[in-house]
Amino acid sequence: MGMRSLGDKVSGLLLCAITVLVICNEWGLAAWTQPLKAMLVLALMAILVFQVRLSRKAFVAVAVLISIALAATHAGWRAIVVDGLVTSAFIGAFFTALSTLRSVAATSPAIQRAGTFLAGQRPGRRYAALTLGGQAFALLLNYGSLQLLGALAMANAKLEPDAEIRAHRIRRMLLAIQRAFVSTLPWSPLSFAVAISISVIPGTSWSQAMLPGLVTSVILAGIGWTLDTVFKPHLAVTPTRTAPQGTWATMLPLVALLAVLVVGVVSLAQLTDVRIVGLVAVLVPSIALVWMFIQHWSEVPFAKVARRISDYVLQELPGYRGELVLLMMAGYIGTVGAQLVGPLMLRAGLDLSMVQPWLILVSFVWIIPLAGQFGMNPILAVTLLAPLIPEAASLGVEPTALVVALTAGWALSGASSPFTATTLLIGHFAGISALRVGVVWNGAYTLVCGVVLSCWVLIYAFVL
Secondary structure: OOHHHHHHHHHHHHHHHHHHHHHHHHOOOOHHHOHHHHHHHHHHHHHHOOOOOHHHHHHHHHHHHHHHHHHHHOOOHHHHHHHHHHHHHHHHHHHHHHHHHHHHHOOOHHHHHHHHHHHOOOHHHHHHHHHHHHHHHHHHHOOHHHHHHHHHHHHHHOOOOOHHHHHHHHHHHHHHHHHHHHHHOOOOOOOHHHHHHHHHOOOOOHHHHHHHHHHHHHHHHHHHHHHHHHOOOOOOOOOOOOOOOOOHHHHHHHHHHHHHHHHHHHHHHHHOOOOHHHHHHHHHHHHHHHHHHHHOOOOOHHHHHHHHHHHHHHHHHHHHHHHHHHHHHHHHHHHHHHHHHHHHHHHOOOOHHHOOHHHHHHHHHHHHHHHHOOOOOHHHHHHHHHHHOOOHHHHOOOHHHHHHHHHHHHHHHHHHOOOOHHHHHHHHHHOOOHHHHHHHHOHHHHHHHHHHHHHHHHHHHHOO
């Protein structure tokens, strides 16, 4: 067995162990095991740092440097470092849980047929279909929705013989898919935007943030559809129209799965006091497990499912090493870095309690996507900024208003930052740079959404 193979197996098992410990913590079980989370995260990073590319190693290097700086300047640095590692642990557990559903969906013929049906819609309703259907796929597959629908969209576009029509179709379809994805971030129980934001803003929960998050989602999706309709290209040649494969009944398995997921999350949220991270970490793998049995029921179900679980833990999950290092270290850097930045701001005479509350809320909508232009991951931006702001009560707003502002900025960063997975994937499919996707394709969209969302954030905070 090679060292890489052994490292993959150990890292997969460590991620599963971290997930179990996070679940125990969220559900109030086996509290004595919690100090192990920090140790397991350190062990995991010690393995993964040698397996990722240089840009990911840089995140680990920054984490080490800020830890050294904290130890040199802060007496209680050990507790802060542990808090940062605990944040990394819950991010890793959340990712591990979400990836189970993505793994099962990748082998589902029903999901493939639903995606093909959406991509094959007539031009007049293709954008709307991909927006609505893309939101459903994003809930289930997370970033996998971009990969699946992006590949299907490109396959559909390549059937068009006219180069001009094909270029417009690729752009409009890929933007519909990307904007559908980012529009789910402010409310989806499976989005990092919601999970992180409610974890850093005390007194908030997913059930409180869901309805205003849905309004944010409608704004993001609606503006995207409006811009696509208003600036629809005028073609010299009439495109060939083909009927989509299947009917809307093709979408029923996806709708049923979404209903189970949403109803399950809502029910557990009402019946327990467990945070959304704890609910998702239990519910999503459970749904994935049942789905696996359904897929293999006509074969040897128990043997097949056991094999797939083994492959997921020991091979597939370690394959996400780059994403895991980025996300987990971003959470650590933000959590620990905030304890360094806070005292520096005070010494510089920067007191955010003296800033107008409305300005703080609106600034989140713009600062997070602006920071994304310079390579700052939204997880890093939110975990860094949130501890620096005054409590919601002192601002005269409900804590949920802060979550609404943070998730709105997070969504805009997903659409515009050339360093996020969304723009990188869309750029890959389109054969252009992520910078062009974020700044040129989505520049006007980001600005219009930023203005409208700024108004919505203020209305929710001070009127509703």
